[in-house]
Amino acid sequence: QLQLQESGSGLVKPSETLSLTCTVSGGSISSSSYYWGWIRQPPGKGLEWIGSIYFSGSTYYNPSLKSRVTMSVDTSKNQFSLKLSSVTAADTAIYYCARLYSGYNWGSSYHYYYMDVWGKGTTVTVSS
Amino acid sequence: QSVLTQPPSVSGAPGQRVTISCTGSSSNIGAGYDVHWYQQVPGTAPKVLIYRNTNRPSGVPDRFSGSKSGTSASLAITGLQAEDAADYYCQSYDSSLSGSVFGGGTKLTVL
Numbered sequence: 001q002l003q004l005q006e007s008g009s010g011l012v013k014p015s016e017t018l019s020l021t022c023t024v025s026g027g028s029i030s031s032s033s034y035y036w037g038w039i040r041q042p043p044g045k046g047l048e049w050i051g052s053i054y055f056s057g058s059t060y061y062n063p064s065l066k067s068r069v070t071m072s073v074d075t076s077k078n079q080f081s082l083k084l085s086s087v088t089a090a091d092t093a094i095y096y097c098a099r100l101y102s103g104y105n106w107g108s109s110y111h112y113y114y115m116d117v118w119g120k121g122t123t124v125t126v127s128s
Numbered sequence: 129q130s131v132l133t134q135p136p137s138v139s140g141a142p143g144q145r146v147t148i149s150c151t152g153s154s155s156n157i158g159a160g161y162d163v164h165w166y167q168q169v170p171g172t173a174p175k176v177l178i179y180r181n182t183n184r185p186s187g188v189p190d191r192f193s194g195s196k197s198g199t200s201a202s203l204a205i206t207g208l209q210a211e212d213a214a215d216y217y218c219q220s221y222d223s224s225l226s227g228s229v230f231g232g233g234t235k236l237t238v239l
Contacts, residue, residue, distance in 0.1 A: 046130065047166075047174065047217055049228040062227050096173055105180075108160035112180065113228070114219065115166070118173040 004119035022097030035100040040093040132231035150218030158199035
């Protein structure tokens with residue numbers, strides 16, 4: 001079955017750039033019904049959507065993080081990535097990658113999506 | 129402060145029924161956007177429990193059900209079991225923020 005695995009730097013210095021990659025196995029990242037996304041969870045706190053990307057490269061970012069976030073996709077490697085610049089201690093969190101099932105709600109005329117497969121998460125600490 | 133408001137905690141005895149509310153506004157739930165629910169057992173990744181307000185993925189027991197009305201949604205769990213102890217999150221879309229939003233999460237304690 002589909003599996004997602006996060007990898008990347010677990011310790012990042014303040015003001016530097018956090019870089020994570022999510023490797024997709026057991027399925028293709030180029031599936032038309034799915035987006036791919038990043039969600040984070042600060043210690044002891046709730047979930048925060050960071051952004052989503054389609055295999056074509058189209059991206060959607062959380063407005064509160066948009067100025068610092070860059071997401072990319074590499075279909076040849078079945079991977080997608082996250083870069084978060086100018087990090088501070090507030091960016092310390094467990095970072096999850098996820099597959100987002102996408103469909104169209106005709107009644108409300110919008111594309112919905114929900115996270116149907118999650119990676120196990122990777123802890124990123126911002127500290128000098 | 130989350131855009132979607134959930135009670136911080138709920139509790140119930142084994143076999144009982146509990147509900148978890150998710151209150152939004154006219155820019156998210158009230159606008160007709162779907163609500164999805166996730167269960168997160170401590171130390172593990174979240175798992176989708178209910179999608180599009182009322183639908184259960186295969187493998188999720190029918191003890192879990194979702195509903196939506198106006199600017200709110202609810203998750204109901206009947207026949208409470210010890211293994212249901214977890215954090216629960218609602219998620220929807222917000223047109224003002226142009227993105228996905230989560231509730232603050234609700235910790236369920238099985239007494």
